[in-house]
Structures are given as structure tokens and as C-alpha cells.
Amino acid sequence: MSHSVRKPHGVIVTNDPETGESQADTLCCAHCGRHWIVQRGSGRARGFCTNCMGPTCGNRECETACEHREKRLDRLERERRAAIEEQARRAESMGGILLG
Numbered sequence: 001m002s003h004s005v006r007k008p009h010g011v012i013v014t015n016d017p018e019t020g021e022s023q024a025d026t027l028c029c030a031h032c033g034r035h036w037i038v039q040r041g042s043g044r045a046r047g048f049c050t051n052c053m054g055p056t057c058g059n060r061e062c063e064t065a066c067e068h069r070e071k072r073l074d075r076l077e078r079e080r081r082a083a084i085e086e087q088a089r090r091a092e093s094m095g096g097i098l099l100g
């Protein structure tokens with residue numbers, strides 16, 4: 001196996017036939033959880049949230065508002081449940097109207 005990509009914690013190791021083995025650091029956005037490979041000189045503007053003490057991916061949403069990815073998942077889950085309950089309520093009241 002001359003070509004291999006191993007993926008240990010936060011580092012990608014690639015075996016390139018031309019340049020040999022190289023390592024690339026990966027970072028994970030503190031807000032949306034997106035992973036990316038750190039490329040020096042790639043020109044991509046990434047941020048850092050001092051509140052979460054973690055890097056941010058550079059997306060506008062992630063740069064303008066601080067919401068840690070775990071909180072965000074919680075919120076999405078709550079919103080999903082609220083939407084389902086709301087639908088159920090509506091279905092019930094509609095049923096009430098139809099039956100009434």
C-alpha cells in the first residue's frame with residue numbers, strides 16, 4: 001500500500017508519490033462543527049472565537065454570532081420538536097373545527 005490516508009485526531013497524513021509523506025492539520029469550527037484542512041497561504045479567512053476558545057470556519061454566520069456547536073444542535077433539536085408539537089396542535093384544532 002503506497003497510497004494511504006490515515007486520519008488520526010485532527011491530522012490527515014497523506015502519502016504522496018511525488019512529495020512523500022506529508023501532514024495536514026485539520027481544524028473544526030467551534031460554531032458549526034465543519035472540518036477543514038489548514039492550508040497555509042490558502043487565502044481563506046478563518047476566525048477564532050475567544051468565547052468558545054476555538055477556531056471558526058470563516059462563514060459569515062459563524063463569524064458574526066457566537067453559538068457553540070453543541071448549543072446550536074440543542075437549539076435545532078428544540079426547534080424541531082416545537083415544530084412537530086405545533087403541527088400536532090394545528091392538526092388537533094383543525095380536526096376540532098371539522099368535527100364541530
Ligand SMILES: [Zn+2]
Nearest residue numbers: 029032057062
Ligand atoms: Zn462554522
Ligand SMILES: [Zn+2]
Nearest residue numbers: 049051052066
Ligand atoms: Zn463562539
